[in-house]
Amino acid sequence: MIGGEPFRVEDGEGWERVEEATLFDHRWIRVEQATFRTRNRSGEVTWVVSRRPAGAVVAPQLPDGSFLMIRQERYPVQRVLWEFPAGLIDDPRFREDFSVIEAAALRELEEETGHRLLPEGRLVSLGHYFSSVGFTDEHCYLFLAQGVGPTGEGLRLDGGENILEVRAFPVTEIREMIRRNELVDANSLVVFARLCALGFIA
């Protein structure tokens, strides 16, 4: 298992934020202009940084080895996409307590697929990643939920989300969707990369 504790952007390898100003502040995004001093350059550098809450992504695997994906309306990209379930982590205690992140992943699993871990199932950490390193501090924690089954209670969605379909895909079909450029969101592609590199899929 990798990534057994939360990643902290604040730790930053001894980097110093010499100065910062908020340019824009909204519920889901804060744009800052920040000046940094780092170990690798003599001067200072100023950068515009969009700060975002962290997220959790989960690849739910059925006992037959296939993976559940959801088909969801995504307004920023004006597309309906097949993806692994994911959501923001809105409890700030996640920085101290990895179980808050695991709980967020399991909640998204239940809400967005109507499935949960089976008694013999397990949640495996696949580490974290950054969605756009020149632009935002946004990062997501990745999980494999190995052994899931239906809750019997269906999906639980909030107002904005629109999930049109939940379906199981064998690994060969997911690979084919990636090959055909049909799986196009970073979350799902990065989970696939980690599952490959860690040997969970061939």
Place this chain on the structure above:
Amino acid sequence: MIGGEPFRVEDGEGWERVEEATLFDHRWIRVEQATFRTRNRSGEVTWVVSRRPAGAVVAPQLPDGSFLMIRQERYPVQRVLWEFPAGLIDDPRFREDFSVIEAAALRELEEETGHRLLPEGRLVSLGHYFSSVGFTDEHCYLFLAQGVGPTGEGLRLDGGENILEVRAFPVTEIREMIRRNELVDANSLVVFARLCALGFIA
């Protein structure tokens, strides 16, 4: 080859932007509040969308099969990261002309690694992806530059960038970095996923 023409967020599967208001506007990011009407829901939905320029990422492969990566300071995440070279596409004609995107990829290759395609080399499109589909329209076009060699002229960096090292990695080492959660940016991980799914790496 996939993704032989630019992707257009504007095409959006018949979605309608009923209303939009700019909440914040800056050189590299525009935050909008937009109301959408889609084929899949009866009512309308309002969403905050961060609009960004598109990008290009390139995986430069040496004749011996290894890949060049760069070690770069990334201020938004306060980290020094190993990544494939990448940059924004600042020429808006890319929406009509795929060669503008290819040129951006080849320019980043030269500027950030001091390498270019060899006469027998080729640039292979690996499609596109979206970095954070609930947040931003940002998308990047991915390429494999198969067969690169040194320009002899070194790197050409602009003011803000700080590339500390350029090095060739065999595929086994890249896989190991992904396994150990050391390769953490979406660009590089998504390129790896596409290279795997398309059979360019084992």
